[in-house]
Amino acid sequence: MNLPDGVSSNEFAAAVDALKKAVGNQWVFTEDRHVDTYRDYYSPLSGAESEGVPSVAVAPSNTQEVQKVVRIANQYGIPFWVNSTGKNYGYGGPAGIVKGTMNIDLKRMNRVLKASEKHAYVLVEPGVSWLDLHAYLKEKDIKLWLDPPAPAWGSVLANAVERGVGYTNYCERVHYICGMEVVLPDGELVRTGMGALPTSGELWQGFPTGQGPYVDGIFTQTNVGIVTKLGLHLQPEPPVYLAGDVIGPDYESMIPLLDVMRPMRHAQIIHNNASLYPFYKDGGIVTISTEDPAKIHRWSNLIGFYGLPGQVDAQWEYVQDVYAREMPGVQFAGRRYEAPHTDLERRIHPLDIQRAGIPKMLPYEHEAYMSIIFPFEGQAAMDVITEFNKVAQKYGRRYGGTLMHAENPHALITTSGMSIRPRDTQFNGITHKILEEWVDVSTENGWGAYRSHVTVMDKAQKAYSFNNHSLNRMNERIKDALDPNGVMAPGKNGIWPKRYREAT
């Protein structure tokens, strides 16, 4: 048993008894064979001395039980980490940072509480996966489209609050969040936006704020509250969906593809996350990469248009005109799907699935991620690959680039991965070093973390150091105010509660 620091075995046993009373015996997992399923075997630190091996897992079934569990954690000073589906691989599995953490598993909270075609939103609990929600909407014949990441077995709610992105025109997910229910680290229950108005009804998912400060942001990538319900606006099924591929002729075409796209992305003529995908010479598409740049043959912009027939046709025609004028050698492929979309999944072209918001699974390959934000400029994207490859080569590895995400019209994001070999601590230690050096090289170049693996997030956050780390110091003040006993997700995104700061 990996007890948390400062908690005696007697205190821990008393806490476990209290947890069993709160959620039922069968939903408190203390045996190693169960607790071990909450470890992250694909972490760079898996098997290392510093791996955050949990002590116990507890699975509440509703908000009230979450409150009870959180209050028990406070009473006994037990740190906890929260997972919804535990599938955020690349950034981390279900496990936390600190050894002996109690894992709060929200998978049993898997209800779609509301799905309104009339007002184009859903209200979901944390355990609902993208696959679950897709099946639910299909079963009820609710004509709303999703915007899943890939692969789609993860939580809708958690992906939104971790500020995940998709590939449709609703890709900047955080902007489509509308209303949260949050259990604060001391057990207090809060509803944000219109949800604080007890009589608001569906308006909770109608307007993202009420009057006063807009606090939803502090509950994203957070350790100051467990989001137990989340409203999310969804796209109504469009009359026409047109998938347009802009195909660059070679590896270097990445630069003009991005630069030509930029003004059209600003103007929302290109409105989706028109990610730039690398393709191999044999035609394979790279979705996550540690490959050699020399193997990448060319890049394609995968654009999606959603709307009325004349509208999407005009957009696609304009986009082709602009690229053809600015980029000799560019090629195009367009595929057009008209409503009704009832059998879309059976007839859709494989490259168009993601842009249509249809959730799918992919085989899992082991990588740890460092995702960075950098300027929306083609040369900057090339510089990221070059600099990251230099770091990788220092350690005998290679990095050839991966998707360039354009979910924001004004800056790009790329999720760079480095391989993990299960149970090979030496190999994975090098992966960890590379991720850390990617943070350094990013900081030197003015690029910053968007998200990073749990084992790197502390270092990545320290780079945001303006005025002697005043942003992080402010976050710590918020943390200490809302989590006075310092129990929730210590160290998540570099934010440590007072008792851990004093201990170091």
Place this chain on the structure above:
Amino acid sequence: MIRLIGVVLLGLSVSVCAEDSEPAHPGQAAYDRVCAMCHAPTAFVTMMLDMKYKGRPPGDLAYRPHLTPEYIKQVVRYGPPQGGMGPFRPTEISDEELDAVAQYMMVLIEKAKAVPWRPMMPPGAPPGPPPGPGQQAPTPDKGKQK
């Protein structure tokens, strides 16, 4: 690294059904809920595995007769030794359900012996380069082609 070689699966919603005359196996419900999203005979991941391993071993787990219930349970809970799948927690599949799924897999393996293995490939679309100019689109393309 994940490679989508050329073309991916068209039908996404799949499940393995017992024949009409048979009662459902006790492991089938959990299999359909937890495993089928990746491992159904026509699932995307099955196809990806066939493309990657070329049948050594087959992507469809029913054609891996060396699998034992103990091995299946170990892999589901803690991932395969060589990696490839994330562990499944007891909130996703209970011990009892996992026992039943492991037995259900034995039934699927036994049934598969009567049907020769064929690789799962995209319907009507052998692996090849992604669509480019001049390739047939699945629906009439009214957009401009250049």
